[in-house]
Amino acid sequence: MTWQEDAGRDLVRSAGDRLALLARGEGSYVWDAEDKRYLDFLAGIAVNSLGHAHPVFVEAVSRQAATLAHVSNYFATEPQLALAATLKRLAGTGDAGRVYFGNSGAEANEAAFKLARLHGGAARPRILALKDAFHGRTMGTLALTGKPYMQEPFLPMTPGVEFVDSTVAALEEAMDDRVAALFVEPVKGEAGVIELPEGYLRAAREITARHGALLIIDEIQTGAGRTGAWFAFQHEGITPDAITVAKGIGGGFPIGALITYGAASELFYPGTHGSTFGGNPLGSAVASAVLGEIERGDLVANAAQRGEQLRRAVHGIDSALIAGCRGRGLLLGIALTHPVAKAVVAAAQEHGLIVNAPNDETIRLVPALTIGDMEVDEFVELFTAAVRTVEDALLLEAPGQDAASLGEPEGARA
Numbered sequence: 001m002t003w004q005e006d007a008g009r010d011l012v013r014s015a016g017d018r019l020a021l022l023a024r025g026e027g028s029y030v031w032d033a034e035d036k037r038y039l040d041f042l043a044g045i046a047v048n049s050l051g052h053a054h055p056v057f058v059e060a061v062s063r064q065a066a067t068l069a070h071v072s073n074y075f076a077t078e079p080q081l082a083l084a085a086t087l088k089r090l091a092g093t094g095d096a097g098r099v100y101f102g103n104s105g106a107e108a109n110e111a112a113f114k115l116a117r118l119h120g121g122a123a124r125p126r127i128l129a130l131k132d133a134f135h136g137r138t139m140g141t142l143a144l145t146g147k148p149y150m151q152e153p154f155l156p157m158t159p160g161v162e163f164v165d166s167t168v169a170a171l172e173e174a175m176d177d178r179v180a181a182l183f184v185e186p187v188k189g190e191a192g193v194i195e196l197p198e199g200y201l202r203a204a205r206e207i208t209a210r211h212g213a214l215l216i217i218d219e220i221q222t223g224a225g226r227t228g229a230w231f232a233f234q235h236e237g238i239t240p241d242a243i244t245v246a247k248g249i250g251g252g253f254p255i256g257a258l259i260t261y262g263a264a265s266e267l268f269y270p271g272t273h274g275s276t277f278g279g280n281p282l283g284s285a286v287a288s289a290v291l292g293e294i295e296r297g298d299l300v301a302n303a304a305q306r307g308e309q310l311r312r313a314v315h316g317i318d319s320a321l322i323a324g325c326r327g328r329g330l331l332l333g334i335a336l337t338h339p340v341a342k343a344v345v346a347a348a349q350e351h352g353l354i355v356n357a358p359n360d361e362t363i364r365l366v367p368a369l370t371i372g373d374m375e376v377d378e379f380v381e382l383f384t385a386a387v388r389t390v391e392d393a394l395l396l397e398a399p400g401q402d403a404a405s406l407g408e409p410e411g412a413r414a
């Protein structure tokens, strides 16, 4: 039996075929079961902030597991209180902030959805979300996710959510006093690393405030330093009513949280929400250790600098397949001139590089926040090789059209 056969028989078919059987990791590298090494520029989809098997992560898991792992939410624990205080400080809530803990991004957004309903009540049945944004796969968060093809097999959705274009004009047009909340993904990661228009968040803050609607920002992919600020909304200098976090804050341990600001912090009351595992001391201690290491190592600044370095490096790759580079910090999308992103991902894997394709024309880079010159240089080498492989395959498949089909004469390649 191969592992592919086992996976094909035993794992739910809700996702495509698994790409490899990974066995271990260290820093920005993972090894498969045959001991082939890969440079990991996906990092568990922006999750492994410190890379793999970081000593701080390992120590926190081991120490807390050996001390107190889980107690239920009838009790508080010091790791939970410490993490809540840290998240409030990093998110800039001031005293009037609160933290709800779940175990994933979807759970954080479910909590945010319920927060919006508590805020709106019967008087505000409308919730606005952005077309093409991703907020999760549970029935509640799927209702918030503006991708019709994802919702379609699971209709009917939880009612009340309307999708708007990501422009200030569309928001002005859709907004009224019956809107409970606007959900915003500040950089649309799953859609292909699509940034909002300049000034959008500031305008959204002003418009939601004017109509008494909550501004809820999904920082699940952008948070924990990924974009070169602790949270992406901080680039815009606004204060939201709530943010949701997950992915990178646990560094690989499943944890998610809703962080509220000001009056939004007083909406939940006893009996309105909960999670058995949420905020347990094990997850809390690990997330605190991960955030502590991001702070100690100045990895937020590193994300900003390495992001710029990577962007320059990508622009420096002479390939007719590369159209440009979007995104911020270490959340980057390489735009391709042809819909061959899946082929580039496969070629990269052959060459020992893990990246992913959120759509057919984009390669997403979300490496560990710890990367340095070595990883950037190796990425450029491996990614260039992958792109060359795909260019060659395209030329083979289109004899007669040759390099012209790539938009540039072959000689233009360095």
Ligand SMILES: *Cc1c(COP(=O)(O)O)cnc(C)c1O
Binding pocket: 104, 105, 106, 107, 109, 134, 135, 136, 137, 185, 189, 190, 218, 219, 220, 221, 246, 247
């Ligand atoms: C990944 C993601 C989610 C969902 O998180 P899960 O942990 O997979 O439930 C929600 N929103 C955004 C922006 C994400 O990137």
